[in-house]
Amino acid sequence: MVLEVLFTLLKVFVVGGAICTIAQLLINYTKITAGKILVIFLLAGVVLQSVGLYQYLVDFAGAGATVPICGFGYLLADGAIKGAKISLFKAVTGGISSAAMGITAAIVFGYIFALIFKSRSKRN
Amino acid sequence: MKTSNDCVNNNYLEYVKSISPKTKQKRSLLRAFWVGGVICLVGQGFRYLFEYGLGMSGDELSSYVSMVMIFLGSFLTGLGVYDRIGKYAGGGSIVPITGFANSVVSPSMEFKTEGYVYGTAAKMFVVAGPIIVFGIASSVLVGILYFIGFRIF
Numbered sequence: 001m002v003l004e005v006l007f008t009l010l011k012v013f014v015v016g017g018a019i020c021t022i023a024q025l026l027i028n029y030t031k032i033t034a035g036k037i038l039v040i041f042l043l044a045g046v047v048l049q050s051v052g053l054y055q056y057l058v059d060f061a062g063a064g065a066t067v068p069i070c071g072f073g074y075l076l077a078d079g080a081i082k083g084a085k086i087s088l089f090k091a092v093t094g095g096i097s098s099a100a101m102g103i104t105a106a107i108v109f110g111y112i113f114a115l116i117f118k119s120r121s122k123r124n
Numbered sequence: 125m126k127t128s129n130d131c132v133n134n135n136y137l138e139y140v141k142s143i144s145p146k147t148k149q150k151r152s153l154l155r156a157f158w159v160g161g162v163i164c165l166v167g168q169g170f171r172y173l174f175e176y177g178l179g180m181s182g183d184e185l186s187s188y189v190s191m192v193m194i195f196l197g198s199f200l201t202g203l204g205v206y207d208r209i210g211k212y213a214g215g216g217s218i219v220p221i222t223g224f225a226n227s228v229v230s231p232s233m234e235f236k237t238e239g240y241v242y243g244t245a246a247k248m249f250v251v252a253g254p255i256i257v258f259g260i261a262s263s264v265l266v267g268i269l270y271f272i273g274f275r276i277f
Contacts, residue, residue: 005172013164016165016167020213020215021156021157021215023156027214028149034223037219038218038223038227043262046259046262046266047262050269063165063171064168067163067164067189068164069219072190073259076260080266081270084270084273084274091268105195106194106224109194111248113229113233
């Protein structure tokens with residue numbers, strides 16, 4: 001049981017780390033900015049899940065696959081595909097409704113913390 | 125955002141590239157790897173906590189995990205800690221969902237002087253906007269294609 005958990009944690013660490021290393025490779029060897037990298041990884045997650053591949057990575061590595069932004073793309077595509085089985089309405093709204101918590105949290109926490117804290121970038 | 129600086133800095137960037145050793149790039153990869161891995165481990169920790177501690181499962185579980193990660197990302201950005209992690213880890217701090225939260229809070233705090241509507245609220249979407257646009261647009265496309273596919277086959 002303990003060994004199993006440790007092995008899972010190792011898989012999470014390696015897969016999550018590997019995805020971030022790919023991003024760092026893009027930063028080092030191309031001139032792609034951080035915002036575009038986020039969009040590329042998000043779309044990669046959507047595409048990989050729409051052909052059914054990202055699910056394997058999620059089953060294999062858990063949070064190692066869902067915490068990176070491509071996991072957000074996976075969630076969107078997964079919701080849309082599950083919705084498409086039910087109706088056209090669910091096919092269109094399925095993506096955003098499965099990602100609703102993430103988007104809501106980013107907006108609500110983002111606004112609250114931006115109000116509370118002051119920018120420190122000028123002090124550094 | 126960096127348009128005017130780009131041409132001025134090009135010579136300098138090339139100069140830096142010519143003298144900066146390859147080891148530095150390798151080190152940046154290693155840093156991105158371990159910091160990114162650790163952030164995912166934190167996520168997995170919350171997964172275990174919510175799954176075995178609170179009995180959550182499925183969509184609810186993953187939604188609450190990403191909520192907590194986004195909370196941590198925006199809180200650490202507010203404290204100024206996340207920017208320091210970012211300087212150290214580069215891609216390791218950008219790609220996890222905490223980096224998405226960072227990209228929401230950081231410009232929002234920066235432009236607070238422009239007011240609570242056109243500053244704080246509007247600037248939240250400088251980086252997050254494109255992600256939401258491309259994410260929702262592509263998910264609608266996938267949904268419609270699958271809907272047509274399921275009806276035909």
